[in-house]
Amino acid sequence: MKKALFIVLLCSVWATIPAQAQKFGYIDTEYIFSKMPEYQKALSEIDKFADKWSKDIQDKYVEIEKLQKAYQAEEILLTEDMKRDRQKAISDKEREARDYNNKVFGYQGLLFEKKKELMKAPMELINRAVEKVCLQKKLNFMFDKASDFVMLYTDPRHDYSDYIMEELGLDTKPTATNGNPTNKTTTKPK
Template sequence: MKKFFILLVLSILCGSASWAQKIGYTDMEFITSKMPEYQLAQTEMKKFSEKWAKEIQDKFAEIDRMQRAYMAEEILLTEDLKRTRQNEIKEKELEAGEYNSKIFGMEGLLFQKKKELMKPVLEKVQRAVTKVCSQRRLDFMFDKSSDIGMLYTNPKHDYSDYVMEELGIDPKNNKSGNEEKASRTDEPEQTQTKVPTPTQNSPKQKSRTSKLK
C-alpha cells in the first residue's frame, strides 16, 4: 500500500506539466548500515537485550526448580504446606511474566533504550537529509526502505489549512503558538526519519501454565 501510494504521488507530480517540483528518493536502510554510530547503537542494544533476557531466563529457571522440588516432596507435605508452596510458585510465575512485559513490552525498557540510543543517529540523518534537499532544491524526498515513506516535504506545498477550511474547521483553533506553521514559505520542514529497527534478542519464553491448580 505504501509503495502504491508513493508511485501514485510520483506519477501525479511527474505527469503534470504545470508542476515544477523536484522529487527524489533514498535508501535509509542501506545508508544507516554504513554509519558507525548506527552500528554502535545496535551493539549497545544487543548488550541490553541479552542482559535482560538472561535475567528473565533465570527467573523462569528458578520457577522450574521450585516446581520440581514441590513435585518430589508433595507426598510428604500437609495440605496447608501444599497450598503455601503452590502460592509461592504462582507468585514467582506472575512476577516473571510482569518483568518480561516490563522489559520487552510495547513500551518497555528495551523500547525506551532503543529510542535513547537511536536519537543522535536520527538527528544526524535528518540534518543530512534536510541539507541535501536544500542544496539540491528538492521539494519531496522519499525513503524506499521505510514505511514512513516521506522523509522531507517543503511546507509551501502543505494545503492542510485549506482542507480544514473547506470542512468548516478553523485552523487557528487547532494549533498552538509554537505549532503554527510557516506555511507557503520556502523554509524546509523536517520530518522525522525512521531508522530500521536493530535486531533484538528477546527471550524465547513461552507462556507457562502452572501444573499446580
C-alpha cells in the same frame, strides 16, 4: 450564484499562478545506516541490553523450575496448607517473570525505549543531512525507500542516498560481499 462566481474567481487566480514542478528524491536509510558507525554502535548496545534482560528472565524461569521440582519431590510430605503456600509462591514467581518479560519486551517496554534512545543520535544525523541536501538540491520532497511507504518503482536518478552519505562523511563505494558487489550504484541525480 455566489458559488459559481467563487469557482470562476478561483479558476482565474489558479490560472495566473505559474505551475511549478515539484522536485523530489528518495534515500535508502537502511543502506545509509549500514555504513554508519554510530548506528552499528547503537545496535551493539541494544543487543547487549536485550541479552542481559533475556538472561534475567531465563534466570527467573530456572528458579521457578527449581521450586516446582522441589515441590514435586516434597509434595507427599506436605500438609494442605503447606502445599497451597508453595503453589502460591510458585504462581507468584511465574507472574513476576511474566510481568518482567512484558515490562522489558512488551509493547513500549524497556527495550523499545532503549532502542528509541540509542537510535535518536543516528536518526538526527540523517535528518540534518537530509535537510541540508534538500536545501542544496532544491528538493520539495524526500522519501525513504526503506520505510513502510511502498515505492513500487524507483528511478536511480532520484536516489540521493550517496549525497546524504557524503554529507555524513561516509564511504559511498559499494561494499563487496562474497565477490558480488551490492546492488547500490553510485549514480547521482542531477
